[in-house]
């Protein structure tokens with residue numbers, strides 16, 4: 190399994206998840222033409238897409254979905270609420286390509302197992318996703334609103350996490366947005382600030398996590414240094430280990446590495462070498478102001 194981003198932020202989002210012959214595009218918040226250009230930057234042709242999954246109907250996630258899907262005959266997976274939204278009625282999806290999914294449901298797209306997770310964002314029926322195969326587990330959570338106990342309970346034990354760190358509370362409060370937009374972004378159905386993201390990370394982090402990628406970062410109301418300060422304080426990691434997805438290019442393909450104990454020659458070690466045990470995921474109580 191490997192993954193990449195074609196762009197991340199309020200101007201448009203798209204994440205690629207690849208496993209075997211299966212290639213998923215998660216959200217398509219750029220025009221179809223721009224999406225194709227960005228896919229090619231990641232060495233992907235649109236005809237290779239197995240499916241487009243949609244988190245919710247905000248323009249930065251659905252702008253190119255209908256055109257890309259119908260032009261290249263790509264099935265679309267989305268919640269009923271997202272399917273019924275006004276934006277998609279104006280540019281209807283080809284219904285023969287629509288797969289309506291139920292939040293909380295697990296389903297399979299080719300070689301990839303998918304778990305959908307409902308989140309409290311200000312859309313009709315927003316969901317986020319965890320992708321896995323028999324070996325690896327990739328959690329993606331953007332447009333979160335606020336952290337729920339359910340979110341904490343399902344995002345543990347990820348080998349990689351794409352985590353929304355939308356804004357810094359202080360920069361948002363003193364920034365250029367009008368008051369109503371500041372309230373929306375900072376509200377319980379808007380976006381996670383750095384401190385909320387850090388609390389979520391602390392609750393779900395395990396030493397199994399190989400990649401942590403910060404996503405959906407506001408260009409006006411946040412700064413990479415503030416993001417990293419918050420996350421490093423939460424899990425005491427090396428700041429250079431944290432990767433940032435940006436609006437222009439997202440991030441390039443990332444893969445997972447088997448840990449050394451998994452690649453050891455089994456007959457060369459006695460039982461001591463098999464004592465590595467999967468770290469138990471523990472749920473912590475997280476209070477969000």
Ligand SMILES: [Zn+2]
Nearest residue numbers: 245247310332
């Ligand atoms: Zn949104």
Ligand SMILES: [Zn+2]
Nearest residue numbers: 199247249332
């Ligand atoms: Zn968004």
